[in-house]
Amino acid sequence: MPLLAATLALITPAFSSVDAVIVIVYLLGSVALGLLANRVVSGIGGYLVAGRTLGTALAIATMTGSELGLITVMYQAQKGFTGGFAALHIGVIAGLVTLVVGLTGFIVAPLREAGVMTIPEYYERRFGRRTRILGGVLLALGGILNMGLFLRVGSQFVVGVTGLDPHGATLPLIMLGLLTLVLIYTVLGGMVSVVLTDYAQFVVLSIGLVLMVVLSARALGADHLVAVVAERRGLAGFDPRIADAGFGPGYIAWMAVLGLVSAAIWPTAVTRALASKSVAVVKRQYALASLSFMIRFLIPCFMGVCAFVFLTEAPGVVLYAQGPGGPAPAEPGALATHFALTPGGPLRENLEAFPILLANLLPVGLLGVVTAAMLAAFMSTHDSYLLCWASVLTRDVVDPLLRARGRPLDERAQIKLTRVFIVLIGLWVLLWGVFYSPSQDVWDYIGITGAVYFTGAIAVLSAGLYWRRASSTGAVLALLAGFSAVAGLGPVQRLLGLNAPSWLIGLGTLALAFAAMILGSLLAPDRPRAPLDAEARP
Amino acid sequence: MIVLSALVGAAGVDAPALDPAIHAWARLWIALLWIGVGLFAALSVYVIIGGFFDILAMFRDLRAAPDDERDPG
Numbered sequence: 321m322p323l324l325a326a327t328l329a330l331i332t333p334a335f336s337s338v339d340a341v342i343v344i345v346y347l348l349g350s351v352a353l354g355l356l357a358n359r360v361v362s363g364i365g366g367y368l369v370a371g372r373t374l375g376t377a378l379a380i381a382t383m384t385g386s387e388l389g390l391i392t393v394m395y396q397a398q399k400g401f402t403g404g405f406a407a408l409h410i411g412v413i414a415g416l417v418t419l420v421v422g423l424t425g426f427i428v429a430p431l432r433e434a435g436v437m438t439i440p441e442y443y444e445r446r447f448g449r450r451t452r453i454l455g456g457v458l459l460a461l462g463g464i465l466n467m468g469l470f471l472r473v474g475s476q477f478v479v480g481v482t483g484l485d486p487h488g489a490t491l492p493l494i495m496l497g498l499l500t501l502v503l504i505y506t507v508l509g510g511m512v513s514v515v516l517t518d519y520a521q522f523v524v525l526s527i528g529l530v531l532m533v534v535l536s537a538r539a540l541g542a543d544h545l546v547a548v549v550a551e552r553r554g555l556a557g558f559d560p561r562i563a564d565a566g567f568g569p570g571y572i573a574w575m576a577v578l579g580l581v582s583a584a585i586w587p588t589a590v591t592r593a594l595a596s597k598s599v600a601v602v603k604r605q606y607a608l609a610s611l612s613f614m615i616r617f618l619i620p621c622f623m624g625v626c627a628f629v630f631l632t633e634a635p636g637v638v639l640y641a642q643g644p645g646g647p648a649p650a651e652p653g654a655l656a657t658h659f660a661l662t663p664g665g666p667l668r669e670n671l672e673a674f675p676i677l678l679a680n681l682l683p684v685g686l687l688g689v690v691t692a693a694m695l696a697a698f699m700s701t702h703d704s705y706l707l708c709w710a711s712v713l714t715r716d717v718v719d720p721l722l723r724a725r726g727r728p729l730d731e732r733a734q735i736k737l738t739r740v741f742i743v744l745i746g747l748w749v750l751l752w753g754v755f756y757s758p759s760q761d762v763w764d765y766i767g768i769t770g771a772v773y774f775t776g777a778i779a780v781l782s783a784g785l786y787w788r789r790a791s792s793t794g795a796v797l798a799l800l801a802g803f804s805a806v807a808g809l810g811p812v813q814r815l816l817g818l819n820a821p822s823w824l825i826g827l828g829t830l831a832l833a834f835a836a837m838i839l840g841s842l843l844a845p846d847r848p849r850a851p852l853d854a855e856a857r858p
Numbered sequence: 859m860i861v862l863s864a865l866v867g868a869a870g871v872d873a874p875a876l877d878p879a880i881h882a883w884a885r886l887w888i889a890l891l892w893i894g895v896g897l898f899a900a901l902s903v904y905v906i907i908g909g910f911f912d913i914l915a916m917f918r919d920l921r922a923a924p925d926d927e928r929d930p931g
Binding site for chain 1 (some may be wrong): 876877879880883884887888890891894895897898899901902904905906907908909910911912913915916
């Protein structure tokens with residue numbers, strides 16, 4: 321490993337002014353592109369679903385852009401860092417499940433046929449207004465909690481790759497800067513702006529990802545990576561069925577659920593289906609995008625493995641594992657959750673291992689391109705999420721409440737309110753990023769916060785679309801049952817005296833939601849719904 | 859499956875001292891990684907070219923919307 325010997329003497333990020341210029345030009349270009357969209361946006365349909373004008377290629381670009389975020393890259397790299405090659409199963413499962421959704425059109429095709437703009441809008445057509453409002457509240461709550469760590473993790477990437485001091489005001493200032501850029505073009509341009517920037521970000525991101533994995537594999541060597549992981553982790557570093565690496569059969573089942581959710585239930589992905597030209601485009605879009613859904617986990621996991629090997633062999637770097645009395649130097653085979661660059665030096669979070677690897681592996685110029693790609697991923701996810709949750713709050717919570725009082729919002733008011741919510745959610749994410757310290761892997765945090773919404777939503781959507789006897793009482797009970805997933809969050813577990821893995825809480829909540837849906841529907845069936853449908857149509 | 863087996867065989871993990879189970883898993887993961895990267899590269903070319911024309915069509919459609927609905931904010 322000549323490159324290792326040459327580069328590992330110093331773990332010093334080599335972010336140069338050339339790289340900085342590339343990143344700044346890219347970021348400003350993205351904002352300009354987003355602002356361009358403001359000229360062509362017309363009406364709420366244009367603002368929220370781009371007038372349903374997306375073709376297949378553009379729909380794939382924007383879906384990949386929003387679902388392959390920097391947060392995804394960072395948390396999957398963390399999974400590869402702590403779980404070894406075994407973590408790659410997450411990507412394979414996600415790709416397969418998305419392919420099945422594309423081939424069958426499960427959930428997404430009938431939703432597109434229904435012609436709704438948001439998932440709770442479907443709830444109202446099928447189950448009535450109270451289900452829409454409750455679904456909207458839980459969706460926004462789960463979604464906003466879910467993106468709570470995005471800004472913090474994105475900023476940790478910037479810190480890691482540039483070598484800035486991670487302490488003091490650095491992190492909050494980076495968070496503020498990144499958030500401001502995203503807010504400017506999302507607030508003004510809506511979905512058209514999001515689609516345009518997603519396309520530009522897809523171009524940079526796809527090139528960056530392929531370059532990153534090829535260069536890392538060439539520099540470190542596949543044989544060498546395998547040998548080091550085998551020595552440090554044993555079979556658990558390769559076989560995901562072994563629970564020692566933090567996986568096991570239950571975890572794999574949970575990944576299959578998350579794969580289905582990411583594709584067919586998660587609103588930021590489903591919004592792309594709802595914005596597509598036709599059902600045929602939706603199916604083709606999902607079948608092809610299954611590759612993106614696989615790659616978005618596969619490459620970052622592999623990069624995490626590379627970061628682990630890189631840091632394990634770097635002179636002067638000490639890996640630490642979390643022990644009962646705090647972090648302690650890790651034995652071979654232990655999961656390294658923290659690391660120090662020098663013995664006795666300050667601990668770095670393992671999230672920073674991946675950007676530190678990039679900064680030491682990539683040459684000047686290419687580091688700038690890859691960093692721009694990662695920030696592209698950051699922005700494309702943020703803009704989609706902000707727009708999605710804000711539009712849910714406007715259209716699925718506030719507007720139905722006002723409509724019930726005979727004062728519905730007109731289109732202009734809806735867009736204005738959506739913009740206000742975008743800014744408020746952005747500020748909340750900033751505060752959460754500064755003050756919340758995650759006590760579990762970021763991927764597990766994301767899975768469980770998402771479960772607050774999606775465990776109930778899977779039950780409600782699948783029963784609503786495919787079971788004629790599904791009732792509004794069952795739907796409300798299922799949504800409420802899904803909220804119990806909040807027990808999987810670290811602080812809530814400590815409060816309740818629980819110590820259950822997130823996959824167990826997630827699968828348990830899912831079973832509870834389906835049971836509530838079935839029992840509620842059987843015990844309290846709806847009256848014939850024809851008048852409700854007519855009344856509910858917005 | 860035959861294609862996958864052939865690719866796994868050609869994945870090139872050359873570590874004879876490894877436990878056979880580790881060796882087999884390693885070859886599978888490395889093969890899947892390169893298959894995924896190759897397919898993703900091909901998809902990217904399609905999306906970059908096709909997406910450009912989709913953008914032109916989207917702008918055409920949106921500009922065709924009535925002028926009085928434009929610039930709602």
